Amino acid sequence: MIVLFAILVVALLGFGFLNPMWWVAAAVLIFGAFHYGRGGRGSRDQFGNSEYRGYRDYRDRQNRWDRRYRRQRQGRWNRQDRRDEQHHR
Numbered sequence: 001m002i003v004l005f006a007i008l009v010v011a012l013l014g015f016g017f018l019n020p021m022w023w024v025a026a027a028v029l030i031f032g033a034f035h036y037g038r039g040g041r042g043s044r045d046q047f048g049n050s051e052y053r054g055y056r057d058y059r060d061r062q063n064r065w066d067r068r069y070r071r072q073r074q075g076r077w078n079r080q081d082r083r084d085e086q087h088h089r
Contacts, residue, residue, distance in 0.1 A: 005033065 009026050016023035 005029075 009029055012022045012026035012029065014022075016026065
């Protein structure tokens with residue numbers, strides 16, 4: 001992929017001697033490669049997609065919350081279940 005990108009940039013720079021618009025196209029490609037290759041908005045992080053990292057962080061926070069408050073909620077549910085059973089008898 002990098003080799004193809006380098007060949008494309010060199011070709012565009014070469015065509016720039018015929019028409020300066022090719023230099024602009026090469027500059028845009030180089031800018032995009034550096035911007036997105038160094039952690040820009042559309043880049044991928046070390047482990048894959050950066051959106052997945054956000055999802056994974058959310059999931060980890062949710063799991064910590066669930067572990068922390070599970071006992072309290074479970075006790076409340078048990079009390080409500082007992083009340084419901086007594087009410088329906």
